[in-house]
Amino acid sequence: MKISAMATNAGVDLVRRMRRNRTTPFIRSLVRETVLRPEDLIQPLFVQAGDGAPEPIASMPGVVRHNVATLAEECRKVADLGIPAVALFPRIDATLKNPTGTHATDSANVLFAAIRAVKKAVPHLTLIVDVALDPYTDHGHDGILDGKGSIENDSTVEALCRLAVAQAEAGADIVAPSDMMDGRVKAIRAALDAAGHRGVGILAYSAKYASAFYGPFRDAVGSGKVSAPLDKRTYQMDPANVREAILEVELDEQEGADMVMVKPAGPYLDVIRAIREATNLPLAAYQVSGEYAQIHAAAKLGWLDYASTRDEALLAIKRAGADMILTYFATEVAEALR
Ligand code: PBG
Secondary structure (H helix, E strand, C coil): CCHHHCEECCEECCCCCHHHHHCCHHHHHHCCCCCCCHHHEEEEEEEECCCCCCEECCCCCCCEEECHHHHHHHHHHHHHCCCCEEEEEEECCHHHCECCCHHHHCCCCHHHHHHHHHHHHCCCCEEEEEECCCCCECCCCCCEECCCCCEEHHHHHHHHHHHHHHHHHHCCCEEEECCCCCCHHHHHHHHHHHCCCCCCEEEEEEEEECCHHHHHHHHHHCCCCCCCCCCCCCCCECCCCCHHHHHHHHHHHHCCCCEEEEECCHHHHHHHHHHHHHCCCCEEEEECHHHHHHHHHHHHCCCCCHHHHHHHHHHHHHHHCCCEEEECCHHHHHHHHC
């Protein structure tokens, strides 16, 4: 007979009763292992040309496409809440898109005006800018198509280098290549250094999966339709793989990345954990648009409690090993944490 399971008049005879440490909110806070802070968060923001009112995105409740002026105001609010960084994404007018995405480095690209406006309004806020061609290509891919319909690696990397240098020139603090081309971190580092931007950092989207969870984002930047999802599987990673993610991180580390990223976040907690253990670089995780939309949709149906689901999803990403989390919830969570 197992002594520990033996019931007596004095109750079950147990050496360790785990519930003792869960008795009150105070003791639970003493033994809590993970705490989410505003300083852990990065707010992604969208900007478009013109001076129209901020435009809502149907599949991302509460998220808007800003004009340059409202973007700068929003950034001031974000910084005041103690959020250290924003990640900036442009939505480009369809008439300016073409197969090679040449508007990316056009000085009239609204992104550059947005970078300058944010740096002027809130100089101390860290400004992260995505490096990829998908906002600018008419087919929505992150790179340049060759004649046969596949994405050309090396000419795309050259275009990304020009874009990253132009972003640095405009005032970006960190550039974040999200394209998944091979060798782009090394090439961008060299291009930035050659242009005198040694202080501009690189946050590499190292393990970016070909995920269905990007659907609402593609609505936001107009790069794809949910009904006919873009197939990016020749450059983004297979959701089945985790060892490959570690290889990607090792390469980006050797190529000079200052920080690495896993994306999406919630469905890839094991990948976050594996990379946390494989590198000493700071690790970001991107809770993407579809993860955000899911929580909103279920809450709207009355099937989940909104705030507690949101907070648990973010806490889990941090517990898995992320040092920082890109999330569309950043501002409201920082407000709630005050
Ligand atoms: C594209 C890019 C994507 C996201 C960030 N940068 C989408 C894609 O790869 O098609 C997705 C972000 C999100 O879903 O929130 N370079």
